[in-house]
Amino acid sequence: MEAVSGRGRLIAVLVLVGPSLxxxxxxxxxxxxxxxxxxxxxxxxxxxIRWIGLANYANALADPAVQQALGNTVTFIAGYLPxxxxxxxxxxxxxxxxxxxxxxxRAVYFVPVVTSWxxxxxxxxxxxxxxxxLVNYALSLIGIQGPGWLFDPAxxxxxxxxxxxxxxxxxxxxxxxxxxxxxxxxxxxxxxxxGATTWQKFRFVIFPMxxxxxxxxxxxxxxSSFQVFDxxxxxxxxxxxxxxxxxVQLIYRNAFSYSAMGYASAISWILFALIFTVTLVQNLLxxxxxxxxx
Amino acid sequence: xxxxxxxxxxxxxxxxxxxxxxxxxxxxxxxxxxxxKTGEATFVTPPQFIPANPTTDxxxxxxxxxxxxxxxxxxxxxxxxxxALMVLNCAMAGYAFARIRFPGREILFYAYxxxxxxxxxxxxxxxxxxxxxxxxGNTYQALILPASFGAFGTFLLRQFFLRLPREVEExxxxxxxxxxxxxxxxxxxxxxxxLATLAVFAFMASWNSFLWPLIxxxxxxxxxxxxxxxxLNGRYATDWNVLMAGAVIGTxxxxxxxVFAQKYIxxxxxxxxxx
Numbered sequence: 043m044e045a046v047s048g049r050g051r052l053i054a055v056l057v058l059v060g061p062s063l064x065x066x067x068x069x070x071x072x073x074x075x076x077x078x079x080x081x082x083x084x085x086x087x088x089x090x091i092r093w094i095g096l097a098n099y100a101n102a103l104a105d106p107a108v109q110q111a112l113g114n115t116v117t118f119i120a121g122y123l124p125x126x127x128x129x130x131x132x133x134x135x136x137x138x139x140x141x142x143x144x145x146x147x148r149a150v151y152f153v154p155v156v157t158s159w160x161x162x163x164x165x166x167x168x169x170x171x172x173x174x175x176l177v178n179y180a181l182s183l184i185g186i187q188g189p190g191w192l193f194d195p196a197x198x199x200x201x202x203x204x205x206x207x208x209x210x211x212x213x214x215x216x217x218x219x220x221x222x223x224x225x226x227x228x229x230x231x232x233x234x235x236x237g238a239t240t241w242q243k244f245r246f247v248i249f250p251m252x253x254x255x256x257x258x259x260x261x262x263x264x265x266s267s268f269q270v271f272d273x274x275x276x277x278x279x280x281x282x283x284x285x286x287x288x289x290v291q292l293i294y295r296n297a298f299s300y301s302a303m304g305y306a307s308a309i310s311w312i313l314f315a316l317i318f319t320v321t322l323v324q325n326l327l328x329x330x331x332x333x334x335x336x
Numbered sequence: 337x338x339x340x341x342x343x344x345x346x347x348x349x350x351x352x353x354x355x356x357x358x359x360x361x362x363x364x365x366x367x368x369x370x371x372x373k374t375g376e377a378t379f380v381t382p383p384q385f386i387p388a389n390p391t392t393d394x395x396x397x398x399x400x401x402x403x404x405x406x407x408x409x410x411x412x413x414x415x416x417x418x419x420a421l422m423v424l425n426c427a428m429a430g431y432a433f434a435r436i437r438f439p440g441r442e443i444l445f446y447a448y449x450x451x452x453x454x455x456x457x458x459x460x461x462x463x464x465x466x467x468x469x470x471x472x473g474n475t476y477q478a479l480i481l482p483a484s485f486g487a488f489g490t491f492l493l494r495q496f497f498l499r500l501p502r503e504v505e506e507x508x509x510x511x512x513x514x515x516x517x518x519x520x521x522x523x524x525x526x527x528x529x530x531l532a533t534l535a536v537f538a539f540m541a542s543w544n545s546f547l548w549p550l551i552x553x554x555x556x557x558x559x560x561x562x563x564x565x566x567x568l569n570g571r572y573a574t575d576w577n578v579l580m581a582g583a584v585i586g587t588x589x590x591x592x593x594x595v596f597a598q599k600y601i602x603x604x605x606x607x608x609x610x611x
Contacts (some may be wrong), residue, residue: 054515055438062429063444065485070451073462080461087465133356134351143353149598150357153364156594156601158544159586160562164569164583165367168576174379176366217607244523262348269455272546272562276569291548298551303461310458317455 047056051225055240081307099305108309111289114199119267121203127259129207130214137215138222148219155166155306157322159209163276165207167192177204192278195285202286205273210266214259221255222248253331261324268317287314338448367587370580371395394581401571401578403556404585409411409505412589414560415542415548423531430493431519431527435505445494450488454553456547464551478552479560483542489534496530497523529562536597536604543590561586 049282081099084092123237132149139145154162169176178188188195225248231241249256271290272282280287280295289309299305365385370378398404432438433445463482470480502528508518512577524531548560553559559567568582594601 047550050514051436051438055432055436057516058428058432058436058519062425062485062490063483064589065425066448066451066487068466069463069482069485070454070459070487071447073459073466074451074454076462076465077458087468102364120441133353136353139346139349141349145599147353147357148602150360152598152602153360153591153594155605156540156590158562158565158590159543160546160565160569161583161587164565164579167362167578168370169363169366171576174381174383176362176383179381208359208363213605216602243422244448265455270456275546275550276492277487287534293457293460294547294551297461297464304503307458307461310460314455314458318453321453 048209055167077307077310080304083304083310086261086301087303094304098305099312100307102312103307107287107292108285108289108312110284111287114267114287115289117199118206118262118270121200121290122267123260123263125203126207126210126214126263127256127287129211130259131218131256133211134218134222135213135248148212148216153212154209155212155216157209159272160276162205163273166201166208166273166291167277168271170201180263194283194293195282198282198285200289202270202273203275204272205277209262209273214263218252218255218284221252223284257324257327257331261320264320265288265317268313268320271332346397362567364587367580370576371584373577375577380556381582394577395576395585396586398568398581402568402582403562404564406557407559407561408585410476410479410558410588411562412545412558413481414476415539417476417533418483418542419538422486422489423535423593425485426489426534427524427527427531428519429518429524430581431488431489431497432515433490433531434497435502436515448490451487452491457533460551463548465553474553474558476553476558479549479558483538483545486538487536492534493527493530494528533604536601538599540559540590540605561589 059081066139080091080094082095084094084098136149170178172178172188172190172193175188175191178189181188189200191201191322192198207295229247229251230243233247238246269290271294274286274291275294278286290313293306293310293313296309369387371384371394372392373384373387374391374393377384377387377389417596433441467473467478505522509521513521540546544562545560546566549560549563550566553563556564556567565582565586569579574576
């Protein structure tokens with residue numbers, strides 16, 4: 043567009059991009075850079091900053107609390123990821139059938155997604171109460187004596203996983219439903235004409251076509267698994283005996299309880315490295331998928 | 337035409353869907369039920385879904401312990417303001433990135449995108465230090481401003497404006513209008529669906545946000561609903577009646593919005609693909 047002079051364009055850019063640029067610089071770009079700088083220092087916000095090189099990183103990697111948090115994250119992912127993806131996919135397949143009331147069910151499954159994590163955590167802390175909780179009562183009806191859930195180091199993470207799956211499954215369902223919209227119905231019909239069973243239709247036609255959705259859902263679920271905080275903060279405070287402590291909790295604790303700003307920053311960069319790796323793998327998978335498509 | 341009979345497969349589907357819906361809704365029913373119970377009625381087996389002697393005492397206790405109304409006002413003010421600012425900032429920048437050629441545009445845009453890869457937790461310490469240095473601890477601006485800018489919204493709206501045909505704007509250029517005027521008079525109007533999507537996403541994110549408000553508020557007068565509920569949780573760790581009454585108050589506003597704007601909210605969150 044040549045109608046606007048160079049000077050007019052410059053003014054327009056300043057007016058339109060200026061506020062955003064100031065905000066992004068002040069609240070994202072500078073904090074990210076400072077966080078990297080601080081991660082090489084010992085700093086409690088009050089006394090002068092002291093440079094200690096890579097010591098924070100070395101300490102973090104040797105810190106039993108960090109190792110435990112990483113282990114807890116792996117446990118969380120192992121329970122949460124396959125469950126939430128499989129359930130979300132299953133519900134999406136059911137909801138994708140042209141049945142009456144499907145929008146109602148979709149809306150119901152989505153209710154926990156819009157509810158705040160803090161409220162959901164309070165509700166589930168009560169549901170998982172070993173003596174008077176609804177979950178153990180339901181288990182007792184089928185003759186199972188429920189575990190101590192959040193009070194038992196062996197079961198606390200299972201309780202957190204259960205809560206997280208319940209909260210997020212509606213979101214995964216809706217993403218899969220959107221993915222299913224892109225698959226032409228004629229494709230399934232053609233497979234049915236060729237004598238494919240429902241399972242074969244799913245296994246060889248629908249599931250492969252959903253691959254981009256699956257990669258997407260898996261990636262964002264993985265990223266959010268590394269960032270678990272709210273539910274653990276409310277439900278267990280990271281206990282019992284650290285069984286549910288997460289990386290973000292360590293960041294929070296070190297920074298705002300122990301005033302170890304440098305150490306907390308170093309842990310946050312280790313967290314970033316993990317998330318970055320996941321994103322990188324996702325990109326590689328996506329590229330390979332695009333290539334095999336043609 | 338005769339109505340087709342319900343097939344066995346449909347019956348099975350309905351059964352599974354209904355069981356699933358029960359699992360999703362029962363915890364909320366239980367929350368409401370517990371919030372109206374007396375202490376004794378809470379600890380009976382088998383559990384009562386409809387309390388025999390309902391009481392509103394628990395709500396009174398919530399309101400006498402914490403300023404729940406203030407939490408609500410804080411949440412509402414922070415969410416509405418940050419959403420409005422976020423939408424405006426992202427629309428302006430997104431429009432400029434899509435429409436105006438200027439030196440450094442590509443580099444700047446990539447710098448924005450790069451921030452998307454970095455988890456929020458990385459910025460916590462410097463952001464807290466910055467707010468403390470500015471003397472903004474425990475203030476509205478500290479709650480609002482970090483939630484008023486974002487690369488994601490800028491990207492979303494840039495994509496929207498890129499797909500938008502330029503014809504309408506070109507007529508305005510011939511009339512001698514500049515970019516800024518065209519953005520406000522034409523761009524914003526045309527972008528309404530995209531703005532609504534971003535607004536839904538930003539509002540939900542801000543309304544439910546916990547970690548940053550937890551860090552930056554130290555006084556009850558500034559706490560948002562999630563932080564207030566967390567405070568209540570710290571105070572009444574095992575008083576389930578009070579906690580559930582608090583959870584009901586904390587959940588009700590967003591559920592009310594959801595009932596009316598359900599379709600919009602689901603679409604908004606699904607298109608943005610973020611939680």
